[in-house]
Structures are given as C-alpha cells and as structure tokens.
Amino acid sequence: MNIIIFGPPGAGKGTQSSFLVNKIKMFQLSTGDLLRAELKSGSELAKQLKEIMDAGKLVSDDIINELIEKKISDPQVKNNIIFDGFPRNLEQANALDGMLKKYDQKISAIINLKVDYSILVKRISGRISCSICKKPFNEFFDPPIEAKNCENNNCESRELIKRSDDNESTVSNRLKTYDEQTLPILDHYRSKGIVKDVDAMQSINDVTSQIEAIISDL
Numbered sequence: 001m002n003i004i005i006f007g008p009p010g011a012g013k014g015t016q017s018s019f020l021v022n023k024i025k026m027f028q029l030s031t032g033d034l035l036r037a038e039l040k041s042g043s044e045l046a047k048q049l050k051e052i053m054d055a056g057k058l059v060s061d062d063i064i065n066e067l068i069e070k071k072i073s074d075p076q077v078k079n080n081i082i083f084d085g086f087p088r089n090l091e092q093a094n095a096l097d098g099m100l101k102k103y104d105q106k107i108s109a110i111i112n113l114k115v116d117y118s119i120l121v122k123r124i125s126g127r128i129s130c131s132i133c134k135k136p137f138n139e140f141f142d143p144p145i146e147a148k149n150c151e152n153n154n155c156e157s158r159e160l161i162k163r164s165d166d167n168e169s170t171v172s173n174r175l176k177t178y179d180e181q182t183l184p185i186l187d188h189y190r191s192k193g194i195v196k197d198v199d200a201m202q203s204i205n206d207v208t209s210q211i212e213a214i215i216s217d218l
C-alpha cells in the first residue's frame with residue numbers, strides 16, 4: 001500500500017507521517033526533507049535550491065521526479081511509501097502515475113488534511129524539531145518539555161532547529177503556491193475515488209486516529 005499525505009504547509013503532513021512510520025512501519029518519502037539534505041552539501045545546486053525554497057516557490061519538476069524515481073524503484077520500500085509533499089502540481093501527479101505503472105505499484109489513498117488557513121501561520125512560525133531524531137514540536141501548541149534532552153528518543157545535547165522557510169513572509173508565498181498549483185491536483189485524484197478527507201483542525205492524536213481508521217479500511 002502506498003499513500004499520499006496531502007494538505008497545505010503546516011497542516012501536519014510531516015507529524016502524521018512520522019506516526020505512520022513508527023506505528024505501521026511505512027517509509028516516509030518527504031521531498032522537502034530530501035531537498036533540505038541537499039542544502040547541507042553547499043553545492044551550486046544547493047544555493048539555487050535554497051533561493052527557490054526561501055521564496056516559497058516550487059523546485060523544478062525534473063529534480064523532484066528524479067528524486068522520486070530513485071525511491072520508487074527501490075525494492076526495499078516497494079508498495080510501502082507515504083508520499084509527503086509530493087506531488088505538488090499536475091505535472092508531478094502525471095509523472096507519478098507513469099512511475100507507478102512502470103514499477104507496478106499504485107496509490108491506495110490520498111489523505112487530505114483539511115485546515116483553516118487562519119491557523120497555519122502560527123503553526124508554521126512556531127515549528128521546531130529535534131536536531132537528532134527530527135521529532136517535530138511547536139513553540140505555541142506543543143512545546144518540548146526540555147530543551148536539551150528528547151523525552152521520547154533519549155537524544156542528548158540536541159538542538160531545537162527552525163527551518164529557514166518557516167517564517168511569516170515565506171509562509172504566505174507557500175500558501176499561494178499551494179492554492180495555485182497543488183490544490184487543483186485533488187480533482188485528479190477525486191476522479192479516481194481515492195481522496196479521504198480528514199479534519200486536521202483537531203488535536204494531533206485525534207487526527208492520527210482518523211487516519212488510522214481510514215488506513216484500516218483500505
């Protein structure tokens with residue numbers, strides 16, 4: 001089973017994916033995480049990527065589709081992927097259809113996290129994560145108990161990291177990009193009958209329960 005976790009920036013895609021990774025051992029394929037890993041290389045490509053990401057725009061489809069094909073063709077994760085942050089426009093959705101066909105796989109559900117945009121700026125600007133285990137927190141809604149030690153995963157001397165694109169000015173551009181390019185692809189999947197809407201305004205645990213119920217019915 002492959003699924004797509006879908007929704008605007010700040011809807012909780014990463015948070016909910018990590019629950020699924022831990023609970024049902026799926027593989028999380030986050031294009032944002034793969035791009036942020038590339039940023040650390042300091043390469044020429046990394047500089048160009050950072051500029052695009054900090055502007056809240058989309059990175060080119062060729063780069064993204066290549067990253068995705070590398071993973072989708074990997075037998076170790078075959079049919080067990082949560083796509084997080086992909087596809088983000090119609091071209092990527094069409095490319096994904098082609099790759100799924102090529103590697104004999106399918107998408108069982110699009111989990112559509114529905115949230116009011118009014119809360120997203122606060123959710124995103126408060127977002128921080130553990131430098132070691134990557135566990136996400138929110139300075140406003142879900143602060144860490146201790147700054148230096150991670151309560152769940154025994155990470156010691158960690159730092160709490162904030163993404164450079166998690167600031168108010170970039171967020172409004174990211175939401176605009178989402179509305180114009182990403183949201184329209186839901187129709188592509190609605191016509192296949194696989195979109196499952198989730199009320200993502202509820203608490204993290206309640207959202208997880210809704211997703212678990214959907215997955216157990218697949």
Ligand code: AMP
Nearest residue numbers: 031032052053057058059064085086088
């Ligand atoms: P995310 O971590 O999913 O919020 O992504 C952070 C940034 O990475 C986005 O604002 C885009 O600039 C870039 N990005 C992530 N996924 C994609 C994608 N599928 N296509 C194009 N750009 C992406």
